[in-house]
Every structure is written in structure tokens, then in C-alpha cells.
Amino acid sequence: MKLSKAQKQEIKEVFEDLDTEDTGLLDEKNLYKALRALGLEVPVTEQEINQLLVDVGRSEEGYVTIDDVFDIVSELMTNRQDNSRSEQLHKAFQLLSDPQLNGITFKSLKRACQVQNESFTDGQLNEMIAVADKHQDGVILFPEFQRIWTKIGL
Incomplete structure (x- = not known):
């Protein structure tokens, strides 16, 4: 710096x-x-x-x-x-995650969007999951989440 x-x-x-x-x-x-x-x-x-x-x-x-x-x-x-950046990413990940799977799923992402009054179609949410889900297993793990944030420069 x-x-x-x-x-x-x-x-x-x-x-x-x-x-x-x-x-x-x-x-x-x-x-x-x-x-x-x-x-x-x-x-x-x-x-x-x-x-x-x-x-x-x-x-x-x-x-x-x-x-x-x-x-x-x-x-x-x-x-x-x-x-600080790492801590913020972990907090954001936890807010979006399904606690039982310790990852972001379609359902947990949709729930987070509803809580924040964000309006995305199911298709848009599925597309977000597909882009981030490197393993294509329907669950975005923290390294996948971190990779996307790094890729977009945040």
C-alpha cells in the first residue's frame, strides 16, 4: 500500500x-x-x-x-x-449461506434476496449460482464465492 x-x-x-x-x-x-x-x-x-x-x-x-x-x-x-476484506467476505458468505450445507444454494440466495427486498427472477438466481458454482453441485462453497469476488475486483 x-x-x-x-x-x-x-x-x-x-x-x-x-x-x-x-x-x-x-x-x-x-x-x-x-x-x-x-x-x-x-x-x-x-x-x-x-x-x-x-x-x-x-x-x-x-x-x-x-x-x-x-x-x-x-x-x-x-x-x-x-x-478486513477477508472478514467482510466471510460475513457476506455466512449471510447468504445455508448453515446446514455451509454453502450458498438457490434456496438460501433466494431467501437472502427476499430479506433485502431484491427482486431477481428464479432464472437470474440460477444463472448466478451456475456462474459461481465451479463444481456444478448446486452449492457455492467459500473458495468459489471468494473467486467470484476477486474476479470482479472486490
Whole structure:
């Protein structure tokens, strides 16, 4: 994820506040503090913090530069968006699914449309099922549902 100018400025301010000796570097402890100050979910174990250093090529040095922090924050924000998207897809899937089959069927899709006051013909609903149902078994499983959403860019 590309950081905006405002995001970079906020990161820079936090970085400078924690770089008390004005070295242009943060150690693991201050990296953790910086990420927390930015409101990010941060790794909680020393091993996870070390992995962040490995990810930006700083495992030997044990410190990060401002550019490293930009990279780390960008990656953490991307992961957060990916997780949020995945959670939203799971929630949508559950709303449309038949709980006994753990999949979307014609009947469960029709019921969801009625609840939402959406008017689709049976033919249109069958067509939706046919397009998404890769296994052609009448039940759309989560991977099939996810594939369709990914395919249309959502």
C-alpha cells in the first residue's frame, strides 16, 4: 500500500520523537513503540519484531531507518486491509449461506434476496449460482464465492 504524504508526515513525527539521540535510527524497542503510537496492530513477541527487521533487511543491524519504517507500516496496513476484506467476505458468505450445507444454494440466495427486498427472477438466481458454482453441485462453497469476488475486483 502506498502511503500518503500525511501518513508519511505522521510516521516521520513519531519516528523523530522516539529518535531521542537524533541518529536517524530506531532500535527494536522504539520500533515497537512507534508502531503502537501509529495505532497499528503490532507483533508482540521478540521473534515477531525480529521478523520485521528481517523483512526490511535489518536483522544484523538491529535497527531501522525512517524508510524502513515506511515499508513496515505500509506492509502492516496492507495486511490489515487484506484481513478486513477477508472478514467482510466471510460475513457476506455466512449471510447468504445455508448453515446446514455451509454453502450458498438457490434456496438460501433466494431467501437472502427476499430479506433485502431484491427482486431477481428464479432464472437470474440460477444463472448466478451456475456462474459461481465451479463444481456444478448446486452449492457455492467459500473458495468459489471468494473467486467470484476477486474476479470482479472486490
